[in-house]
Amino acid sequence: MSKFKVKDARKLRVSTPFNFDDSDPRATPGFDGNAKALKKQAKRFDEELSDLQELLFANARALGKDAPSILVVLQGMDTSGKGGAVKSVFSVFDPQGTTTLSFGKPTDEELEHDFLWRIRKHDPLPGQIVAFDRSHYEDVVTQRVHSWVDEAEIDRRFEAIREYEKELADANVRILKIFLHISKEFQTENLLERVENPKKHWKYDDGDVTERGFWHEYSQAYADAINRTDADHAPWYVLPSDSKAYARMALKFLILDELRKMELDWPEADFDPEVERQRILDSE
Numbered sequence: 604m605s606k607f608k609v610k611d612a613r614k615l616r617v618s619t620p621f622n623f624d625d626s627d628p629r630a631t632p633g634f635d636g637n638a639k640a641l642k643k644q645a646k647r648f649d650e651e652l653s654d655l656q657e658l659l660f661a662n663a664r665a666l667g668k669d670a671p672s673i674l675v676v677l678q679g680m681d682t683s684g685k686g687g688a689v690k691s692v693f694s695v696f697d698p699q700g701t702t703t704l705s706f707g708k709p710t711d712e713e714l715e716h717d718f719l720w721r722i723r724k725h726d727p728l729p730g731q732i733v734a735f736d737r738s739h740y741e742d743v744v745t746q747r748v749h750s751w752v753d754e755a756e757i758d759r760r761f762e763a764i765r766e767y768e769k770e771l772a773d774a775n776v777r778i779l780k781i782f783l784h785i786s787k788e789f790q791t792e793n794l795l796e797r798v799e800n801p802k803k804h805w806k807y808d809d810g811d812v813t814e815r816g817f818w819h820e821y822s823q824a825y826a827d828a829i830n831r832t833d834a835d836h837a838p839w840y841v842l843p844s845d846s847k848a849y850a851r852m853a854l855k856f857l858i859l860d861e862l863r864k865m866e867l868d869w870p871e872a873d874f875d876p877e878v879e880r881q882r883i884l885d886s887e
Contacts, residue, residue: 607634607644609863612856615840619830623822628786629845638848645852648859649695655862656732658869660700663730665870670729671775673861675854676738679783680821681811682793684847688783689734691851692858696732705736718742718760719767727776732858739764744824748817761831772836777861780837781854782825783844787818 611633618625634641663670677685689703704725713721719739727733743760746752752760768778785793794815797807814821833839840857844850 607641607852607856609856609860612840612853613860615842615853615857617829617833617839617841619833621829621833621839621841622826623784623841626784626841626843628784628789628843630843631846631849632843634849634852641846641848641852645848645855648856652855652859652862653695653697655859655867656696656700658867659732659862659865660697660730661870662867663728666729668729669775671777671865671867672727672729673732673777673779673858674727674771675732675734675858676740676778676780677734677736677783678738678740678744678781678825679844680785680790680818681808681814682790682797683783683785683844684850685736685783687847688781688851688854689736692855693732693734695855700730701732701734702727703734703736706738706741709742717763719763723767726771726774729775739767740825740828744821744828747824748820761828764832765834768832768834768837777865778837779857779861780832780839781857782829782839782841783850784841785844787815789845790815 614632631641634644636644659671659673663672675689677688679685686705693701693703702725706721709718709721722735722739725733725735743757743764746760747757771778794807794811797803829839829841840853842850842853
């Protein structure tokens with residue numbers, strides 16, 4: 604059995620023009636082992652991930668606004684595991700260097716502003732790894748599926764998203780856009796579990812069943828969003844996610860690769876270590 608490598612995760616970047624027929628949600632590309640082996644492989648870089656995240660945070664202390672950061676945008680059909688993926692991957696990080704945000708239905712105040720207003724307030728700070736569990740794409744895809752805005756407004760929003768993501772990239776924010784791709788059958792299993800398991804009742808939203816009736820329309824809208832906003836500075840990755848463990852491993856490795864590519868060094872001390880060492884000893 605071959606090990607799933609970081610480069611295998613990078614192969615999950617979309618090729619445009621993209622459609623969901625290009626990705627089997629039940630597949631595990633680059634991995635051919637069992638569940639036990641998958642769990643083991645997914646954890647083998649956790650220590651390095653933790654160290655690199657601390658290094659990223661430390662660079663922000665030293666470089667200020669010039670330090671890099673990472674934005675992870677997570678999208679997917681209902682029950683695709685966005686929250687679980689964030690919880691699984693971010694559990695290896697120091698919480699002070701990470702933030703998770705979820706953008707649901709806009710509030711009355713948010714509706715008084717442009718759709719990106721509520722997003723921009725949460726742009727990643729230097730040294731941070733930020734995850735958007737649902738994002739600015741909700742305000743294009745959902746609006747389009749339900750015809751709540753016209754196509755001219757959809758075009759305007761796509762252009763605004765492209766400009767916004769370019770601004771982030773120019774500000775040294777590394778962007779990873781992830782679509783967790785599940786099958787409709789897998790969603791059925793997840794919804795039934797939320798109904799049948801008392802511990803999952805809190806997760807159940809009957810609106811998910813209503814939205815499920817628009818599966819085809821959502822698939823088309825997401826594919827178009829991916830095709831119109833994929834860019835080298837803001838790439839889209841479609842992760843087969845019927846195996847949640849596989850998707851979480853792939854996400855973890857993508858973040859790891861992004862941190863590695865930064866080639867960061869530990870900031871130099873702005874004090875004389877030997878002098879401070881002696882001061883500490885003399886203070887006893």
